[in-house]
Amino acid sequence: MGLHPHTRRFFRIVAFPLLFLLVLWSIRFVDDVFDLNLIRWGIFPRRLSGLAGILFGPLIHANYLHLMSNTVPLLFLGLIMFYFYREVAFTVFFWVYFSTGIWVWLAGREAYHVGASGLIYSFVCFLFYSGIFRRRRSLMAISLLMIFLYGSLIWGIFPFQQKISWESHLLGAVAGFVIAFFLRKEGPQREKYEWEDEPDNELEELPDPPFSPSEPTILYLYKPLDASSEVEA
Numbered sequence: 001m002g003l004h005p006h007t008r009r010f011f012r013i014v015a016f017p018l019l020f021l022l023v024l025w026s027i028r029f030v031d032d033v034f035d036l037n038l039i040r041w042g043i044f045p046r047r048l049s050g051l052a053g054i055l056f057g058p059l060i061h062a063n064y065l066h067l068m069s070n071t072v073p074l075l076f077l078g079l080i081m082f083y084f085y086r087e088v089a090f091t092v093f094f095w096v097y098f099s100t101g102i103w104v105w106l107a108g109r110e111a112y113h114v115g116a117s118g119l120i121y122s123f124v125c126f127l128f129y130s131g132i133f134r135r136r137r138s139l140m141a142i143s144l145l146m147i148f149l150y151g152s153l154i155w156g157i158f159p160f161q162q163k164i165s166w167e168s169h170l171l172g173a174v175a176g177f178v179i180a181f182f183l184r185k186e187g188p189q190r191e192k193y194e195w196e197d198e199p200d201n202e203l204e205e206l207p208d209p210p211f212s213p214s215e216p217t218i219l220y221l222y223k224p225l226d227a228s229s230e231v232e233a
Contacts, residue, residue, distance in 0.1 A: 058115065096119060121168075
């Protein structure tokens with residue numbers, strides 16, 4: 001007996017976000033147990049050896065605290081992505097994953113850039129701008145939710161802390177905006193109501209009433225007050 005459609009949909013929504021987090025935690029665990037020093041597989045800008053970081057950098061975290069700080073936002077934003085934007089969720093994920101990595105390799109500081117925080121910035125910006133571009137009420141509510149929950153992330157795009165890859169945050173946010181713009185016509189769209197399809201009723205000009213000479217004509221005569229007149233209120 002097959003699964004209920006709602007159950008299948010639930011698994012489609014949660015499967016990829018949970019699988020991605022499982023990969024992140026497994027890599028962090030293996031790195032910690034075997035002392036592999038996987039940081040060297042991060043993005044190192046403008047070095048050929050650093051190109052591998054475009055693929056592996058977002059999967060590697062410096063420590064468990066770094067990973068835990070990214071886990072809840074990745075799960076929460078991933079669930080929203082695959083629930084509201086399931087038609088384009090994979091396209092968005094792979095676009096921001098690789099475009100952010102490439103841009104960091106081209107423009108980042110000469111240091112190892114690791115962690116999935118760039119993806120978080122990408123997802124937040126995609127969800128925020130998609131609601132605006134699509135003008136769908138439920139998606140615009142998600143845009144407001146992004147401001148309420150993650151508005152403070154804006155400080156992460158500035159170089160205030162040298163040990164934080166603000167380049168990944170900034171370029172990840174740009175990638176989210178770009179993909180939101182280019183995919184604005186795909187996936188969920190603004191609700192269209194029946195009355196929007198109805199043609200506007202043209203106003204019909206009513207003919208002037210016929211003039212009958214027998215009807216009396218009333219004239220209104222305005223006579224200004226004399227200077228000596230007084231007006232009392």
